[in-house]
Amino acid sequence: MGKGTNRLETITQQNELLKEQNDLLREQNELLRRTPSTAQNDEREIFVENIDRDEMRNGFLVTSQRKKLWNVQINLINEFARICKKHNLRWFVADGTLLGAARHKGFVPWDDDVDVVMMRPEYEKFRKIVAAEVKSPYAVDFWYDYRLESDEPSALTDLSLPLLSAEQHRKHPVSSPFFPLIKLKDTRTLFVEFPELKTMQQNIWLDIFPFDSLPPFTNRQRAINFEIERIIFIAAVHPEIIKDALQKGQKLRVDHDKLREFMRLPYKQRCLQLEELLAKNFFLSERVGDLREWCIVQNRRSSQYKDFTDVAYLPFEKITVPAPAGYESVLTDLYGDWRKCVIYPPHNFIYSTDISWEEYLSQSSRQLS
Numbered sequence: 001m002g003k004g005t006n007r008l009e010t011i012t013q014q015n016e017l018l019k020e021q022n023d024l025l026r027e028q029n030e031l032l033r034r035t036p037s038t039a040q041n042d043e044r045e046i047f048v049e050n051i052d053r054d055e056m057r058n059g060f061l062v063t064s065q066r067k068k069l070w071n072v073q074i075n076l077i078n079e080f081a082r083i084c085k086k087h088n089l090r091w092f093v094a095d096g097t098l099l100g101a102a103r104h105k106g107f108v109p110w111d112d113d114v115d116v117v118m119m120r121p122e123y124e125k126f127r128k129i130v131a132a133e134v135k136s137p138y139a140v141d142f143w144y145d146y147r148l149e150s151d152e153p154s155a156l157t158d159l160s161l162p163l164l165s166a167e168q169h170r171k172h173p174v175s176s177p178f179f180p181l182i183k184l185k186d187t188r189t190l191f192v193e194f195p196e197l198k199t200m201q202q203n204i205w206l207d208i209f210p211f212d213s214l215p216p217f218t219n220r221q222r223a224i225n226f227e228i229e230r231i232i233f234i235a236a237v238h239p240e241i242i243k244d245a246l247q248k249g250q251k252l253r254v255d256h257d258k259l260r261e262f263m264r265l266p267y268k269q270r271c272l273q274l275e276e277l278l279a280k281n282f283f284l285s286e287r288v289g290d291l292r293e294w295c296i297v298q299n300r301r302s303s304q305y306k307d308f309t310d311v312a313y314l315p316f317e318k319i320t321v322p323a324p325a326g327y328e329s330v331l332t333d334l335y336g337d338w339r340k341c342v343i344y345p346p347h348n349f350i351y352s353t354d355i356s357w358e359e360y361l362s363q364s365s366r367q368l369s
Contacts, residue, residue, distance in 0.1 A: 047074040047318040048106075057109035058341050068353045069204060070107050072186050073114045074319060076138070076206040080116065080184055083133045089122045092308065093321045094209065099338055102327055106317040110346045115207045117290075119308065120282040123210035124275070127182060134184065141183040141201070143176060144271030150240065155266040162199035169238075171196075178237050179292040180275065182208040190360050192350040201357050212278055213285035214294060214302045225281050227253045232262070232277060233295040236270040239263040303330045 048067045055062055084091050093101055094117040100108040118126060127142070134140045147161040148169060164177075172178065172194060185203040192202050217223040231254050235242040242263065246256055262270060278291065289302035307326025314323045324330050331338040352360075 044071060044075045045078075047071055049318070058104070058343075060109040060343055062109050065353075066112065069112060069191075069351055070317065072189055072204045072353050073206060074317060076184050076186060076204070077114060077116075077316075077321065078319065079134075079138055080206055080208070083130060084126065086133070087125065087129055089118065089126055090311070091116050091118045091122065091208075091322060092311070092324050093314075093316070095334065097316075097321075098323055098327060099331060099335065101314040101316045101321055101323055102331060103339060103341070105315045110343055112346045112349070112351075113205070113207065115209065117209045117211050119288065120210050120212050120279055123182075123208070124279045126208070127275070130182065130184075137186055137188045139185050139187050139201075139203070141177070141185060141205070143179060143181050144268045144275075146177050146200075146267060148267045151267055152264045155264055158266065158268070161268065164197070164199070168194075168197055173238065174292065174296045176207075179296065180210055180271075180278075184208065188353075188356055190350070190352040190355045190357055192360070193347070195350075198361065203357055204351060204353070209290055210278070211288040211303075211308075212291040213281065213283055214287045214289050214291070216287070217285065222281075222283070222285070224253060229274075229277060229281060229291070230295050231259070232274055233291060235259055235263050236267075236274045238296070239270075301334060303333050 048071045051067045051071060052064050054064055080091070083089075092098070093115070095115040096108050096111045096113070097115050100106055100111060130140050145161060146164050147158065148164055148166070150166045150169060169178070175194070176183065177200065183205040185201070185205045187201075187203055189204040190202065191204045194200065194202065212229075213222075213226070215223065215226060217226065231242065231252055235254075242252075242259060245252065246259065252259065262273070265273070284305060286305055287302040288305045288308065293299040293301055303324075304326065307329050308324040310325035311322045312325045312327060313320045314327070355363075
């Protein structure tokens with residue numbers, strides 16, 4: 001009885017906290033809505049039931065504003081799916097989006113982003129054609145289209161690229177745009193993930209991740225290739241880590257002079273060379289996953305490649321999305337007992353489906369002046 005009472009009290013406290021966060025978020029977005037928008041007319045289709053009404057889902061308050069966010073994200077899924085269908089590219093929903101499809105037949109009630117994955121060969125094909133396919137109001141953001149303040153002065157050849165300061169780079173060591181992914185965005189919208197990154201256009205997005213070959217490897221040469229990939233990955237996105245290792249005399253699988261030469265390249269060029277290396281080294285290993293988590297985050301999560309050899313289509317709100325045929329095994333690898341709901345606080349970032357990033361910056365600057 002005591003344990004049950006404590007659990008009920010804990011759930012009640014969680015819901016009170018989440019309700020307060022939702023109330024605050026609604027107030028923030030109400031302030032944004034009061035300013036007339038110059039964004040294009042909203043021609044998005046509606047894919048979320050009762051989009052104009054708040055409701056409780058699994059003990060969590062889902063506001064109308066959150067449903068509108070979800071609806072923008074589903075429209076992004078459809079745009080992404082259109083491009084992939086045109087070019088015959090396979091993709092899968094991933095992480096919380098896969099969990100929502102399998103457990104809720106839609107979004108996890110407290111989730112606010114969308115993740116999809118492609119095996120490295122499909123991802124490379126998509127990366128090379130997507131810019132020509134995407135039309136306004138959509139846009140695409142590549143992880144390497146930035147320049148770092150910490151780069152060698154001679155490497156900063158393209159001053160038109162958005163600048164990321166050394167402080168920003170230090171503060172967000174594992175976040176976009178510091179690791180391989182592509183963001184498909186709706187430019188009519190706003191999603192402020194990093195308030196201090198003024199040069200990074202922050203819209204409601206869809207994250208597109210590549211899956212690469214991951215350990216364990218039975219072939220020694222492949223294990224060596226993976227270690228080289230890991231070093232090049234870190235040298236591309238956080239060269240200060242490799243420079244420190246070289247100064248300490250650590251032995252690395254890559255020739256030290258070649259590493260120093262590589263780190264003197266512009267950030268974008270380092271990233272593109274990394275992408276080429278990963279594409280070259282991809283093979284049908286037993287395990288696949290997000291290489292970033294093995295190099296930077298060190299979560300070391302992976303999935304069985306055999307679970308992705310076929311597709312299962314799952315309902316997701318009012319659409320259907322492709323999941324790996326072995327999605328139950330994938331979810332167990334990721335979450336353990338994935339059928340059990342565990343409410344966690346959403347990101348609670350500032351977002352709007354009506355205000356663009358440019359309008360937000362303009363309003364913010366006027367208020368500060």
